[in-house]
Amino acid sequence: MINKKITWKELKALDDIYHLKKTKAAIQGHPYINYLINDKGILDLKRDNIKVIISTEGFEEFYEKEFKLQYDEAKSFLENNGIEANAKKNFTLEEVKTLMLIEENKEELKSKPTNIEDFSNEFFDISKYLKNKTGLRNAVFKILDITQFPLDKKENQWRIVVDRQNPDAVVLCENKSFLKQTWIAKSTNVKLWYVGGNNIKILDDIDEIELAKPFYYCCDWDLAGLEIYERIKKKLKLRNKDIVLLYPNEPHKKISTYIEYHDSHWNLNKILSGLQIGNFNKKELQLIQDLIKNEQWIEEESFDLIQILKVVLLIKQ
Structure with a gap:
């Protein structure tokens, strides 16, 4: 099952491993990556350089089943919306999926402006979620072509x-x-x-x-x-x-x-x-x-x- 707490840094590294058979990204500290190395055994550390993670038998099939389609669509979406898709982004895959849903309903959402708390609660289930995530909030602003949420309208019935x-x-x-x-x-x-x-x-x-x-x-x-x-x-x-x-x-x-x-x-x-x-x-x-x-x-x-x-x-x- 996909770990929703994996950020773009780990996702990009896994994609690099899929295409290049290795990555130098420092992701060994993530619990899910450790699970893939130590429990599932489809990743390993290079013997002569333990800072490099390499793929083993079964990783390619696993990646294609669990991540490839979603990662490719998410990466394409970010790039098409002018949002840089690099390892510095701390978006999770679930957050990018939510951004995709927001973009899909962009015109509806722009026609019924709201405040940041209600918008955040509607799409991220926590009213202060966007306030605490600057990069994600800026991505939402970019998709909606706004610089801030109006604060005077609170109740909406969005057609999502x-x-x-x-x-x-x-x-x-x-x-x-x-x-x-x-x-x-x-x-x-x-x-x-x-x-x-x-x-x-x-x-x-x-x-x-x-x-x-x-x-x-x-x-x-x-x-x-x-x-x-x-x-x-x-x-x-x-x-x-x-x-x-x-x-x-x-x-x-x-x-x-x-x-x-x-x-x-x-x-x-x-x-x-x-x-x-x-x-x-x-x-x-x-x-x-x-x-x-x-x-x-x-x-x-x-x-x-x-x-x-x-x-x-x-x-x-």
Whole structure:
């Protein structure tokens, strides 16, 4: 699994190792690099110069699977936006993905100016994130062609999407993770639209042309995620439009609802945790009941969304 704490320095070094079979970058102190050297054994230190890291058998395949596509797209994006992509940048891959999402929605964001705290909280989940990261903040300013955030408008309903000119379907996502992976929209020819939490009011403005496409919802399979799905389903019903809940890949990656970063728990005192039985088919109900019984959930980010969409779109055809 990709370590989101890896910065551009480590990413560039790994890319150098892939292309040149070695790097002189001082990255041995990073825990993930040490893992690749000592535990995974796909990197090693050169015998006659331990400051040089070299690749071993298995590294090329590993890099192509875990990093290459994302690094190449991220590097191209930075260069195309006039942001120098060198080892001095301390961006993480996840931060660059977020910058890509911001650029994708540039015109929408510029039309509804906000303050730095709300913008930071919306895209980086922490209100002071951009205040504490000068380089990243400057990159956001460069992408949006601004020098600072106006401080007089605070509440916005942004339409955050990854567009396609003639999509086969529209996928509403509870979280923004898949929107940061723009190749998903390209490889499946779908429009990805962030509609989660309190951000569902924007559905009121969907035009009739867009409603003609099949609609799917991708979310965490926990109480909060499925409640949002029910609210969306109810809202779209007023427009005579149905939406299909995307079923997680099997085998299901179930985890406890009581892990540190998760705060949505099932209501064990209500039938189906208070969800409406009629909103789900038999297969979905069985999975939900199992999750409730074992107090587990399935994280949206664990889905192989491309494979799920290939199957549902093929069936639709």
